[in-house]
Amino acid sequence: MIEQTAAELSAALSRGEVSSVELTQAYLDRIGKYNEALNAFITVCEESALAQARQADDRRARGDASPLLGVPLAHKDIFCTEGVLTTCGSKILNNFISPYDATVVERFNGSGAVMLGKTNMDEFAMGSSNETSFFGPVRNPWDRERVPGGSSGGSAAAVAADLCAMATGTDTGGSIRQPAAFCGITGFKPSYGRVSRWGMIAFASSLDQAGPLCKSAEDAALMSNVMAGLDPKDSTSIDLPVPDYTASLGDSLEGLKIGLPRQHFAEGLSAGVEQGIRDALAEFEKLGATIKEIDLPNNHLSVSAYYVVAPAEASANLSRFDGVRYGYRCEDPVDLEDMYKRTRSEGFGEEVKRRILVGTYALSAGYYDAYYRKAQKIRRLIKQDFVEAFSEVDVVIGPTSPHTAFTLGAKSDPVTMYLEDIYTIAVNLAGLPGISIPAGLVGGLPIGMHIVGSDFAEAKVLNVAHQFQQQTDWHRRKPALNGEEA
């Protein structure tokens, strides 16, 4: 039953058909069998998971009916977990046992979900393929020669291979949605401010947002119910009421207005993905939605603006890693300056250093206006594009990624890798909610459909995704893992 959605497992747990301990053990066994081949987990917490599972079974026996009680999940290794190694995919944190829980982790613990372990990721979430991890690349369960996407690649691969029922991720430029697309699962980035960033190791603070990677839009709604909401510890978490995201999943799409951005169906999109998305769109028409083309005229500038804003914020955020208070410190420093420099140079990988340098340059004297200020102005134009689009349509739909998962090592040039996120980055710059759901297979590999809503329209995005999944079974397709046992 490990292939089932969290909602289905929840129902089975409540009917007493299975215990959380049995379920947890089944996932642990499967992790033991497949993790060596996939490298999806950095840390597996066998003992504490079984202890949490026993507690969950006790709570259920006492009548607690919390939806995710006893359902096993994995956390991206960017979330601080008290007493558990928290690496962010980096050598500089490879000895960091967090002294506290991230708010997201605390909330899932409160919900009774069972933490199986911590998943692999691009170092400091900087990457679109999971190849920048200090702990080695994650393999795509659909084809081990291919990447799972990134940066939440470990979470996406773990969900796709049924190594967990659900997982958390973070999305700064597409890091939940693109790996979800490549691995054939559902990945949801809520609006900026919806989910607390406290205890989530910072990459780019005005863009980072946590969200679910899971097996259905319904599961994304259940997870969002746990994750979303004001947190006094994060001054950018928003003080808005959180609806029950499952309540509107069943709403009819009759009369829904869908916008297709011309710029997302243009040069660069592979023919197979385009056909898959256009076929998927026909399902929405059957459900009574209308589709019209729209323009996001500044979309082509989103990658440029992002590669100023994100590295600039990263260069400031990552200045805290200095070898003084926690994490890696170089051997035998001759003086303080030497300690800072060698700790950082030895502790950070190439891509992280590159982004720190780009960000430092963009913020340095004489360049601030030309780069950082300019990028913020472009950000305004990108946001305005969406504001105008949402005055005409309810959701914007397109492909999540221009193609299916690529092979390991295929994008060794940074700029080529950066352009991977051409359809997702603008959504982060504008702070909007976006989901990627499975919408077909091309050459045996999954493709993702990207559904974007207006500010804080999480419920609408989840509703649209759920209705699609009521009509199709792409989200039920599974990779064959034969011959990959450790």
Place this chain on the structure above:
Amino acid sequence: MALDKSEVEKIAQLARLHISAEEAEEVAGRITDILALIDQMQAVDTSQVEALAHPLDVVQRLRADEVTEQDRRDALQELAPASEDGLYLVPRVIE
């Protein structure tokens, strides 16, 4: 804008990163490529556009100035590579 080796060394110093002379050339090339991507923004006239620093149009929330955190000095300091008597140890700064 193309970056040369000496500029790479300058920003590496600002970022407290050590870039060896052998690495500097390759790093300069990679960053020059990234700057070429970034420079596509320069083609757009933004003189009339207001900068957007943050996706949320809200003011910073304030809280009462009260101590809410527990003192966890010992637990936090256990994580340090070197500490003594409640202090973090670093290489000698003043002779």
